[in-house]
Amino acid sequence: MAEFMELEGQDGVRMAWNVIPGTKQEASNCVVPVSAVYTPIKPFPNMPVLPYAPLRCRNCRSVLNPFSIVDFAAKIWICPFCFQRNHFPPHYASISDENLPAELFPQYTTIEYQSPGEASTIPPVFMFVVDTSIIEEEMAFLKSALSQAIGLLPDNSLVGLISFGTLVHVHELGFGTIPKTYVFKGSKDVSKEQLLEQMNFFLIKPKPPTGVIAGARDGLSSESIARFLLPASDCEFALNSILEELQKDPWPTPVDQRASRCSGTALSIAASLLGACVPGSGARILAFIGGPSTEGPGAIVSKNLSDPIRSHKDLDKDSALHYHKAVKFYEALAKQLVHQGHVLDLFACALDQVGVAELKVAVEKTGGLVVLAESFGHSVFKDSLRRVFRSEDKDLGLSSNGIFEINCSKDIKVQGILGPCASLEKKGPLCSDTIVGQGSTSAWKMCGLDQATSLCLIFEIVKKEIPDATLQSSNNQFYFQFLTYYQHSTAEMRLRVTSLSRRWVAGPGSIQDLIAGFDQEAAAVVMARLVSFKMEIEAEFDPIRWLDKALIHMCSRFGDYQKDSPSSFSLSPRFSIFPQFLFHLRRSQFVQVFNNSPDETAYFRMILNRENVANSVVMIQPSLISYSFQSAPEPALLDVAAIAADRILLLDSYFTIVIFHGSTIAQWRKAGYHNQPEHQAFAQLLQAPRDDADAIINERFPVPRLVICDQHGSQNLGNYFKVEVGVGVGC
Secondary structure, three states: OHHHHHHHHHHOEEEOEOEEEOOHHHHHHOOOOOEEEEOOOOOOOOOOEEOOOOOEOOOOOOEOOOOOEEEOOOOEEEOOOOOOEEEOOHHHOOOOOOOOOHHHOOOOOEEEEEEEEEEOOOOOEEEEEEEOOOOHHHHHHHHHHHHHHHHHOOOOOEEEEEEEOOEEEEEOOOOOOOOOEEEEEOOOOOOHHHHHHHOOOOOOOOOOOOOOOOEOOEEOOHHHHHOOOEEHHHHHHHHHHHHHHOOOOOOOOOOOEOOOOOHHHHHHHHHHHHHHHOOOOOOEEEEEEOOOOOOOOOOOOOOEOOOOOOOHHHHHHOOOOOHHHHHHHHHHHHHHHHHHOOEEEEEEEOOOOOOHHHHHHHHHHOOOOEEEEOOOOOHHHHHHHHHHHOOOOOOOOOEEEEEEEEEEOOOEEEEEEEOOOEEOOOOOOOEOOOOOOEOOOOEEEEEEEOOOOOEEEEEEEOOOOOOOHHHHHHOOEEEEEEEEEEEOOOOEEEEEEEEEEEEEEOOHHHHHHHHHOEOHHHHHHHHHHHHHHHHHHOOOOOHHHHHHHHHHHHHHHHOEEEOOEEEEEEOOOOOOOHHHHHHHHOOOOOOOOOOOOHHHHHHHHHHHOOOOHHHHHHHHOOEEEEEOOOOOOEEOOOOHHHOOOOOEEEEEOOOEEEEEEOHHHHHHHHOOHHHOHHHHHHHHHHHHHHHHHHHHHHHOOOOOEEEEEEOOOHHHHHHHHHHHHHHHHOO
């Protein structure tokens, strides 16, 4: 596994098969598809950033890379993807074996280009969309968190504010004399034209012709835009004043009804306002929602409390009255946001469901962040919100306006991507007829991305016949190139290029080569994303049966055994943990929806679809570390047998971190032994898991929930720990 992590440390790529099956039939027999989990803007300290434009192939538009064949005498390079001969431009005239440009260095398979003068003139834009149909206590928590967030905003960033409950209030921050808002009815969908007309955008300049999108470049004056989007340094006082005066939605709610909440209308107005003011910029809508939408487009449930919110059973039976209509509305909103290049971030904090399952399409297609917590006062929400705006070493590295493209060898086609992106519908010879996720294209839009955003790329091998041994030995490489054009957090436009080469094998003697190149962790993550995707789009799909059949076929293909002798079965160490991963996957929250709401299931899958391999593996199979006086911290089996009176256990299930003290350790701690100078070793033992937990929390987004509990302790926290572990062992 170490060599695969080393490759990831160089290029940000983990492939399930690092030696690739060479034919369509061979690939089909391998069960796990040829695939890659790629982190497009993963930070690399030693990666060069070149201050000039890339040199592209004139045929396939791939970028010059270390796998290109170079004729230094003729000043020609041959593209490894389409074999086109390309001439070097004059400024490459001095290249030679001893004087290579950085893009031809063998170690620089991942490189970035920063074109001089290509920087966005529009600063970061944040539109806060705040739910006011919540109780007073939650309102106070939310206002406090927003005040802190506003203090962390970059001074030059543009800020806007919309609040909503029964009605939608668009706050005119530029009107400093008194608070001024434009009010829209929550039950009615407002078009962009109606919005601009009612908000008096065309008093200074005439309305643009019909069919023309109004924006800073065509029709709207900067003065009009500055009424609703102001630099944070100029409007911090006004924003804080509005937040202080912001009250719970005043419209009365009968005892037998839910609060009136028009989340869909508010988000639609926010999208239209940003589309009019800053089209094409990396603007973000930050939605803070504290309950289910009951009013207007995007409503997920009626106001009547006698009508329950949809469950998984309702979705399976197709009896959720509002679900399909709400999803259709948010699909249209997602299309609008992708067209504008804007991002929707969702902070959903309530004990009830808020509609994450319906909003999933809009958040995922725009590359938005999502946080689900029980309350606006919970540390999961407060710490996660601070992380969004933190500008220290552990910042998220938020970037925007990304376009992701793929080039690969002619015998490989792209089936699609599972992850936070939207298809740009760029059809071509690279596109497979089989579509997985965002498919039928070789280019994708990534409105928002950060340093941890990871895409799962699914490929198809199209070569049908096994080539002869001579050809196989002389030309046995498949090439891939991933191009990510994006706006860096410094506002510079950059192009990151990752070029890969993987050997392919075919024929009877290829199994050992395939085994040697199998990455069990990457394969488990690919299977997790695939099964989640299939569960959402295939009506009669049986995930347990599908996973079991996949494992059986894998074992029959790559296992060593004698017929009719079960005890003779063995797997190579390269495959030995894969069955264990699938064992945990079929019991995970991605597959087992019992006891989870549709919102929770959607949340878990959204996080899985954007995280890298290491974090995704922790979601599938929690890690358990044991601390004791007898040994250094060491991994422990996911079994209740790991619990002992003289041990401390640290359980990491990604969304929750549990520090569990054995009964003896808990008694010593309560007696205060760790405060006595002669028991420094005990104090260090107590502190070690807390330090490790803090290190995990500081690097992870969303921030996980931390639970500290004792064996036989109160509040059933010890039992909570057993449940977490029991999920893994089928207890």
